[in-house]
Amino acid sequence: xxxxxxxxxxxxxxxxxxxxxxxxxxxxxxxxxxxxxxxxxxxxxxxxxxxxxxxxxxxxxxxxxxxxxxxxxxxxxxxxxxxxxxxxxxxxxxxxxxxxxxxxxxxxxxxxxxxxxxxxxxxxxxxxxxxxxxxxxxxxxxxxxxxxxxxxxxxxxxxxxxxxxxxxxxxxxxxxxxxxxxxxxxxxxxxxxxxxxxxxxxxxxxxxxxxxxxxxxxxxxxxxxxxxxxxxxxxxxxxxxxxxxxxxxxxxxxxxxxxxxxxxxxxxxxxxxxxxxxxxxxxxxxxxxxxxxxxxxxxxxxxxxxxxxxxxxxxxxxxxxxxxxxxxxxxxxxxxxxxxxxxxxxxxxxxxxxxxxxxxxxxxxxxxxxxxxxxxxxxxxxxxxxxxxxxxxxxxxxxxxxxxxxxxxxxxxxxxxxxxxxxxxxxxxxxxxxxxxxxxxxx
Numbered sequence: 199x200x201x202x203x204x205x206x207x208x209x210x211x212x213x214x215x216x217x218x219x220x221x222x223x224x225x226x227x228x229x230x231x232x233x234x235x236x237x238x239x240x241x242x243x244x245x246x247x248x249x250x251x252x253x254x255x256x257x258x259x260x261x262x263x264x265x266x267x268x269x270x271x272x273x274x275x276x277x278x279x280x281x282x283x284x285x286x287x288x289x290x291x292x293x294x295x296x297x298x299x300x301x302x303x304x305x306x307x308x309x310x311x312x313x314x315x316x317x318x319x320x321x322x323x324x325x326x327x328x329x330x331x332x333x334x335x336x337x338x339x340x341x342x343x344x345x346x347x348x349x350x351x352x353x354x355x356x357x358x359x360x361x362x363x364x365x366x367x368x369x370x371x372x373x374x375x376x377x378x379x380x381x382x383x384x385x386x387x388x389x390x391x392x393x394x395x396x397x398x399x400x401x402x403x404x405x406x407x408x409x410x411x412x413x414x415x416x417x418x419x420x421x422x423x424x425x426x427x428x429x430x431x432x433x434x435x436x437x438x439x440x441x442x443x444x445x446x447x448x449x450x451x452x453x454x455x456x457x458x459x460x461x462x463x464x465x466x467x468x469x470x471x472x473x474x475x476x477x478x479x480x481x482x483x484x485x486x487x488x489x490x491x492x493x494x495x496x497x498x499x500x501x502x503x504x505x506x507x508x509x510x511x512x513x514x515x516x517x518x519x520x521x522x523x524x525x526x527x528x529x530x531x532x533x534x535x536x537x538x539x540x541x542x543x544x545x546x547x548x549x550x551x552x553x554x555x556x557x558x559x560x561x562x563x564x565x566x567x568x569x570x571x572x573x574x575x576x577x578x579x580x581x582x583x584x585x586x587x588x589x590x591x592x593x594x595x596x597x598x599x600x601x602x603x604x605x606x607x608x609x610x611x612x613x614x615x616x617x618x619x620x621x622x623x624x625x626x627x628x629x630x631x632x633x634x635x636x637x638x639x640x641x
Contacts, residue, residue, distance in 0.1 A: 204241035204266075204275075208233040211265040215258060227254065230389060234279070241266055241276045246389050251278045252419065306364070306374060310357035316481055318474025319619030321351060324465035328355040328439070332362035335370060335405050335437035339463035341428075342439045343446060346467030349507030352441040355467070356407050359439055363405050373400075374407040377414050384423060400427045404436050411442045411459075415450040425455050432461070445626065466629065468622060471590070475499035475509060482510055488517045490527055497529050501540040512536050548591045548639050550584075550602035556635050557584040569604035582614035583628075587635060589615045 216224050231254065232244040245251045255262075259274075267275050312332070317325050324346075330338040344352050360374045375383070387396040400406070414421050431438055442449065445466070446459040470478065476495045483490035490513075502508050519535050520527050554565045561580035568581045581603065588599045589611065596608035603611070622629045 204239070205233050205235060207265050207267075208241055208243070211262065214261065214265070218261075227257075227385070232281075239267075239275065241274075242279060243276060244279045244281050246281050250385070251280075256416070306357045306360045307353075310354040311361050312358045314481070314485075315351060315354055315358060316470075316474060316478045318470050318477070319616075320468030320470050320474065320623060322620060323623030324467050325355065327463055327465045328359055329362075331437060331439060332359040333366075335363060335367065336435045340432065340435070340437055341459060341462040342437075343442065343459050343462065343464045344439070344467060345442045345445045345464070347443065347469065347505060349505030350467045350469065351506055352467055353409055356409055356439060356441050360405075360407055367404075370404040371402060372405040372407070373403050374409070376409045377411050380408065380424065381413070381417070381420050384420060397427070401430045401434075403431065406431060406436070406438045408438070408440045411440045412444060412449060414455075418452070421451060421455055425452070425458060428455075428458055432458070464626075466623065466626060468629065469504065470506065471619070472496070472499055472503075475503060475506075478506055479509055479513060482513050483517075486513065486517050488513065488520065488527065490516075494527055494529055494532060498532055498536070502536070508539065512539055550588050550592065550599065552639055553584050553587045553591070553635075556638055557587070560631060560635060571604065582618055583632065583635075585611045585614035586618035587632065587639070591636070591639065 212228060215228055219228075227250060230246045230250060234242040234244060243251075243254075245254075262274055262276070269275050312325070312329060315321075315325060324344055327339055327342055328344070331340075331342050344355060346352055357374065360372055363370055363372050383396065387393050414424060428438060440459060445464055446456045449456065476492070476499045479495045479498055480490060480492070483495070498512060499509070502512055516527050516532065516535055520531065525531060554568050557563075557580050558565045558568060561576070561583075563577055563580055567577045568584055570577070572578065585599075585603060585606075588602070589596070592599060596611055600606040600608045600611040618628070618632075622632065
């Protein structure tokens with residue numbers, strides 16, 4: 199039999215959790231929970247609303263088991279009580295269009311504009327879509343759903359839309375927020391009994407920009423409130439732009455929410471190719487006043503290729519080092535300063551023959567057909583994919599590569615590469631097929 203009281207157990211648990219989570223998370227979710235002193239053998243917790251109860255059990259259920267005793271049936275000896283609404287002391291002022299909460303006001307990054315976004319084959323389509331939305335909010339693609347890996351420019355495009363709207367559509371009411379901030383906003387308003395005010399604010403918007411929607415996964419009550427707001431805005435032809443690390447169908451959200459997000463346009467931000475990475479490096483270097491030769495930019499871009507954020511971090515380190523040491527940025531300086539950031543490319547040599555075999559299997563055609571001159575769509579398209587892979591993965595001249603495709607010209611190969619590069623930005627299935635082919639060829 200435990201000698202400590204339920205209150206002691208809860209106090210120890212709170213002390214433990216305070217060291218495990220961020221200050222904002224603790225203040226929003228744990229601090230509002232009150233332990234009733236007259237609890238007997240049961241721990242009675244008073245929560246401000248059902249959301250806090252669900253968050254506690256969902257995120258700290260395993261930890262609670264280490265502090266709180268269990269009932270005979272194996273469940274935790276906890277009873278939850280939702281706090282009674284407090285009587286208003288001061289009458290709430292009426293406001294038809296309430297202002298944004300102080301902690302969640304529009305805060306656009308001044309560096310994230312369309313002018314500073316470097317365009318390449320992997321992001322050309324999504325940038326065009328974002329610019330179209332910025333020019334004609336609510337009339338082009340609604341909602342616009344932008345997805346892609348970490349550090350590829352999703353947030354940049356989101357903020358760029360906000361900047362353009364503020365500059366060119368001054369009467370539009372625009373709000374940019376992260377999903378985490380939306381959840382915190384919802385909790386704050388639940389706690390202060392001002393949900394009507396929050397609903398009026400969000401439903402009064404003309405342009406809503408939401409970053410990192412994946413953080414809404416497995417939070418059903420928050421998701422429902424977001425979905426209701428989403429539908430209210432869409433039904434009024436108000437523009438919504440959402441970013442995520444995955445396409446809607448891969449998110450663990452309700453079918454209703456996924457269907458809503460797929461209503462408009464879903465666009466992917468891909469990994470930038472070598473030339474685009476070089477252009478990004480040189481553009482950032484110019485902004486920071488760093489002298490970076492074309493040769494050194496290529497040297498860096500060939501070794502750091504996963505995302506733009508890593509490239510910018512590498513450049514920041516180089517800039518600091520060169521200024522402190524008073525030296526120019528050379529390949530040797532890059533090697534000494536950034537070697538631990540370099541990403542290993544596969545050492546296996548890829549040949550045109552291996553590419554042709556892989557593509558032939560993927561599309562169900564013969565290698566001889568890919569080398570031939572047939573212009574039938576079921577042959578010509580796989581051939582263009584093979585040409586794209588050859589230019590991307592083999593460091594030979596265009597003439598030599600083109601000759602391997604039954605004596606084609608280098609201009610034919612270059613045309614195929616440009617076409618597939620552009621199509622990858624909008625065709626999710628093609629992008630996956632090419633990724634699969636690359637993995638097979640590199641393994």
